[in-house]
Amino acid sequence: MSLISYLTLAALVFAIGLFGVLTRRNAIGILLGIELMLNAVNINLVAFARFHGDVAGLVFTLFTIAITVAEVAVGLALVIVIFRVRRTVDADRLDLLRG
Amino acid sequence: MTGATVAFWVVAVVLVASSLGVVLTPNLFHAVLYLAAALVATGVVFLLLDSPFLFGVQLLLYAGGVVTIVVFAIMLTERLVGERIAQTSRHVINGAVVAAGVFVGVGGFLLQSRAAGARPPLTGDATAAIGRALVGPFAVTLELLGVLLVVALLGALHFARTEE
16 A cells, blocks of 8 residues: 555544544543544554654654553543533533633 | 555554544443544554554553543543433534545645655564664653653642542
């Protein structure tokens, strides 16, 4: 398969993840959409690394994965603490910072 | 059609279908299960790109770690509220238009880019090359990443702990 087909697949998954982030009301659902988008980026990185014969792309994929795990841990901790305070994870009703 | 082509199309269909499941299913728990399928399919894409090490990392960290903590978060929040969390969507049309626009934009850019060369032959063991790069040119980055992980997990612990 050519590089273009991998990049198209990644773009499709990225668009689907973006759709999830934009339309989900639940904060955990939004986090799942972000996961999908980051995965699409990883596919891009690995595809470019393979087709250009450069190991840097693979190393950066590892970094992205580790940062995503940290981001999910912090994000879910925030969701839980917000839930404890507001009794909801509906993103539309989380307006504590509204002036 | 070679075996690799068939494998690519199969895994592409599985990946896109499970991704659609993540963003479209009304049950949040099912969405997480679809996400697990999508993450495993991504790992298989890595395998098709001759990166077995990243396939293993993907399975261990994403499909093993991330999915587990998301499931725990859902169980905690559902348990606290004592009812099923309905997963509804809003602005579906607007979201679909924006997502389709992004896809068309990226796709158009891909179409007019010059055709990339064929896949170069595999040179050496990719896993060994990753290991050498991690302790060579990327050593400082790796250390910083370790600090970041510790700080992020301590922060998550600090947020989520209950006041005694």
